[in-house]
Amino acid sequence: MSFIYNILRILQNNPKKPHSSLAKSPEELEGNNFCANPVDGHIYSSSNTWTKYGAETPEKTGAVASKALVLLTPQGQIPSRMPIEKIAELVRQVDALVIDAFQDAEKVGEILLQITLSTSNNPQVQISARGEVDEDKAAALFPAIGAIEGYQTTADTVVFQLHYTLNM
Secondary structure (H helix, E strand, O other): OHHHHHHHHHHHHOOOOOOEEEEOOHHHOOOOEEEEOOOOOOEEEEOOOOOOEOOOOOEEEOOEEEEEEEEOOOHHHHHHHOOHHHHHHHHHHHHHHHHHHHOOOOOOEEEEEEEEEOOOOOOEEEEEEEEOOOHHHHHHHHHHHHOOOOOOOOOOOEEEEEEEEEOO
């Protein structure tokens, strides 16, 4: 979806080096701003404010709307690990898989995909869902996304989330 590619281009042109950390409990963290991640169970903190990226009006295809992209890897580290264009290409492939799986959904729900890219594996995915999301369709996303090839990082990992809504 085009707004995600535009966000990734903005990130490439304006790298920030946020001061953030993560833990299993807020007591372990310094910083004023906390974000609990429903996918991996970690709590992230930052001395800076969190920036949310997304379209003012989410792009919608059938029942599916792509709502936001959330970076869990510090923004300034991403370009040295993988070209932004490659991440945008992967996001478009994941969008197509989610749209194909849920375009005819009749119930209201939300899907949060957490994708981890590494030096040696195909994309690893974790899923969190809220509302009435078809569990079989969501489960089918694991092997489909995991089978996508050609997205290894040059060093370390790149982790991001894609947030989708259904019939909202």
